[in-house]
Amino acid sequence: MNRLLYPLIASALITIVPFLLTFEKGQDIVRGLFGFEEFALLLLFVYVKNKLTKISFANKKEVPAFAGMTIVLGIVVAALFAVAWLDLQNLLAIKGWATGWYGVLPFVTCGLAVAMMWKVKPFSISAISFILFVALIAHLFAYNHYAAQPLAQFPVVDYMSRTAPKPVARDSLPESFKAKYFTTDSATITRGFIDSTRTNVLVLVESWGIPLDSNRFAGQLQIFDGIPMPAHGAHHRMYSRTRTAEREDLIYSVTRDSTGRRDTVFLPQVLRAQGVKTQFIYGGDSLVQMRNKYIRNVGFEETFFGISANSGVESRTDRESAALLDSLLGSAAAVSFGDSALRFIAWTTLDTKFPLPCFKDPYRIDVAAVDSVYTERLAGTLQLVADLAKRHPDVRFIVQGDHNPILSPLKFQEKFYKRWVPFVVLN
Structure with a gap:
């Protein structure tokens, strides 16, 4: 003993x-x-x-x-x-x-x-x-x-x-960021800033998250300089999925009946009942994540999808989708008989979707190269949105990230806060 x-x-x-x-x-x-x-x-x-x-x-x-x-x-x-x-x-x-x-x-x-x-x-x-x-x-x-x-x-x-070196906390935004930008946990950004008196465009930017480097985010916002910006900041996503963001941002109300069954009313359904024409644009395959079904269910009466990936043809680029959106906004301005003057158009971008086209081998990826290509592609997409907002000053644009780059290489993911995405309201 x-x-x-x-x-x-x-x-x-x-x-x-x-x-x-x-x-x-x-x-x-x-x-x-x-x-x-x-x-x-x-x-x-x-x-x-x-x-x-x-x-x-x-x-x-x-x-x-x-x-x-x-x-x-x-x-x-x-x-x-x-x-x-x-x-x-x-x-x-x-x-x-x-x-x-x-x-x-x-x-x-x-x-x-x-x-x-x-x-x-x-x-x-x-x-x-x-x-x-x-x-x-x-x-x-x-x-x-x-x-x-x-x-x-x-x-x-x-x-x-x-x-041991302590990693930067990525779950919550620092107080310095909150003091400079509007932040919220709410998923009602679209509902809160939509203007029912005019045409509205919701843009979900693929893999646009809040970077740890606040100067990087400030540089992204500079792309919208010269455009009226009623609000901008960040909001928190409950789930980091594009299909969830496409529905979450369009929720108008959620109620439960006496049996506890949940009933969700979406903005496109409400606007469509008011005579607003609802349209959805996505440059990729409509069958991915069964987007062709749930987009119809949330209330979009007209959809514009890209070429099917199974056909071997490249998906529609953001530039091509922006041109399509421009033509839809132009036709809304030139009202014809039987066509509503007001529209609600949602566009989910594609150029910054991971894995990026030029990085197919997951075992040989240079994070610096990924960062460079992503930054260039994101700036290009945001510039397309800025150009549209300038060309159509009477249209309200609500621009948001769908989620942080969750499918990117791990070292690149660590450059962003988890589940925090930017939003910008233009015009």
Whole structure:
């Protein structure tokens, strides 16, 4: 029993003494009862010391083995001091204190621990492995039930976690961004900014997310300089899917009946009932994600899809879709008999869809090259929208990203906030 109790007490001595000597009234620091890594090293120390004592220094053939085991024993003791030092530094870092006289604590506690273990009988390597496994499982089990008081402390793991580079938080926008731009969690941007007295165009820009670099976003907005901009900013998507965005942005109201059944009314349905002509433009295949079905269901009476991808012909580019949109807006301006003057047109762009056409091999992708091509294509699409807004100043344009570039290479995805997309209202 002493073989197990002594290393537990010694490891507790190493990790608890610095904690108690740096304790301040009112502090709330979760601390383990013993150091797991110190416990493992102390068990190993006893095993190596026992092997060393069994080697006869007088026998010349055993001199290399004696020297080797002495070196191993020295490494174990040095590792014990190093772990105790890291444990102390973790405590001081929490408080922001300098090492000062606390630097002697690892040497004192480790010296006492080694002295305590000097007469302890060793376990075999297999027994040590089993003891450590049981100790780890016991710690995890107890921590899962009562996290306020863990059984073990892991100084090396804590040190690595504390000193490792911290990735930029991508789930929420920084306060500096919120102070400069309008931000909302609401998915009612289209409903909130639509103008029922004139023609409205909703543009969903493929893979347009909010970049971590705020200057990059500011540069994108500069494309719309000279155009009346009633509102611009960012809003949060619940799901990062184009098909979800195409429906989410068009929701007018959601109600539930007495049975709990959900009934969703979409903007195109409401506008169509008011005599507004509703049209949808997408340059890709209508069968992808069954877009041909759900677009009709949300209330679009006329759709303009590109060539089917199965035909081997390239999909319609954003420039070609913009030309089609321009002609539809032109025909709306020149009202003919039987045609409504007002229209609601939704256009989902395609040029920035991942994977980009020039990067087909997922195993050989240069992120810098992807960034360059994406930036160029996105700027081209936004410029097409800006040109349309200038050409049709009487038309309200609501421009949004459908989602951040979720299908791009991982390193490129990390340049954008998760599920935050821009929106710009023009005219």
